[in-house]
Amino acid sequence: MSVAPDPQAALRGFAKTSDFFVGIDSDGCVFDTMEVKHKECFIPNIIRYFGLAAVSKYAREAAEFVNLYSKHRGINRFPALTETLDLLERRPEVSRRGVTLPRLQGLRGWIGRESKLGNPVLRAEVERTGDADLALCLEWSEAVNRTVEQIVRDVPPFPMVRESLDALKGRADVMVVSATPTEALTREWVEHGIDGHVGLIAGQELGSKKEHLGIAAVDRYERHRILMVGDAPGDRKAAEANGVLFYPINPGDEDRSWQRFHDEALPRFFEGSYEGEYMASRIAEFEALLPEHPPWTSAP
Numbered sequence: 001m002s003v004a005p006d007p008q009a010a011l012r013g014f015a016k017t018s019d020f021f022v023g024i025d026s027d028g029c030v031f032d033t034m035e036v037k038h039k040e041c042f043i044p045n046i047i048r049y050f051g052l053a054a055v056s057k058y059a060r061e062a063a064e065f066v067n068l069y070s071k072h073r074g075i076n077r078f079p080a081l082t083e084t085l086d087l088l089e090r091r092p093e094v095s096r097r098g099v100t101l102p103r104l105q106g107l108r109g110w111i112g113r114e115s116k117l118g119n120p121v122l123r124a125e126v127e128r129t130g131d132a133d134l135a136l137c138l139e140w141s142e143a144v145n146r147t148v149e150q151i152v153r154d155v156p157p158f159p160m161v162r163e164s165l166d167a168l169k170g171r172a173d174v175m176v177v178s179a180t181p182t183e184a185l186t187r188e189w190v191e192h193g194i195d196g197h198v199g200l201i202a203g204q205e206l207g208s209k210k211e212h213l214g215i216a217a218v219d220r221y222e223r224h225r226i227l228m229v230g231d232a233p234g235d236r237k238a239a240e241a242n243g244v245l246f247y248p249i250n251p252g253d254e255d256r257s258w259q260r261f262h263d264e265a266l267p268r269f270f271e272g273s274y275e276g277e278y279m280a281s282r283i284a285e286f287e288a289l290l291p292e293h294p295p296w297t298s299a300p
Contacts, residue, residue, distance in 0.1 A: 011215040020172035021217045025230035041147040049140040062087040074232025076179045106133030118205040160258035165197040176201040209238035248286035
């Protein structure tokens with residue numbers, strides 16, 4: 001009887017070569033790609049595949065809020081899609097137009113039982129169940145990937161990313177920790193010649209960011225020597241869930257965030273003084289940037 005391949009084998013086999021570990025998100029953190037990917041690739045395909053032309057203005061506002069300007073920023077594309085539809089459903093302007101929004105119950109059920117929210121696992125689920133919702137979402141997701149490949153090119157890393165990666169070389173094991181498909185991540189890191197700085201590029205197919213850190217780093221490195229660098233609350237939550245450190249790249253202030261990482265945070269990390277008041281200050285500054293509720297509603 002054949003044994004099914006382990007989809008997270010690359011995480012389990014991550015090579016430890018030093019006493020420190022740094023996980024780094026990619027979109028919006030290393031590369032200034034969040035705006036172009038969502039506004040030019042994700043959102044037009046949401047409107048097209050889910051029949052939202054009649055409320056395209058509101059669909060754009062909802063999707064931009066979820067993916068770029070809220071505490072949901074950076075979450076996996078499939079939960080982000082359902083969150084966008086939920087926001088639209090609660091908007092009076094949409095209901096007044098008589099637009100029927102897809103509930104995508106098949107997708108919601110899959111999200112609830114699966115952690116590896118990527119196209120390969122979704123494709124297998126479509127083949128297994130024949131669920132129409134899942135089939136439509138797979139078609140949409142594949143269209144997004146094609147659009148990203150066509151449009152998103154020549155977007156260099158933020159200033160001080162290369163210098164920071166150079167400062168990590170030989171002192172820490174580095175891994176890309178992302179909810180983006182691995183193929184797109186690899187293409188971008190290779191395009192700009194920085195893939196050699198990381199031991200593994202882990203995308204959505206290898207599980208959640210929490211799983212990436214938990215499998216590759218936790219119990220292999222001392223927790224105060226594990227650092228997650230990211231631009232989204234989900235990155236902070238993945239670090240906190242594993243009991244490790246977090247350094248935020250502030251949305252809208254990425255250049256200064258990377259300069260501070262290189263000049264202040266990284267030296268503190270290596271000398272053991274990053275955790276505590278310094279990290280708490282950085283996180284408080286970061287958390288204040290992203291609201292929970294959209295501007296067109298009043299917080300309860």
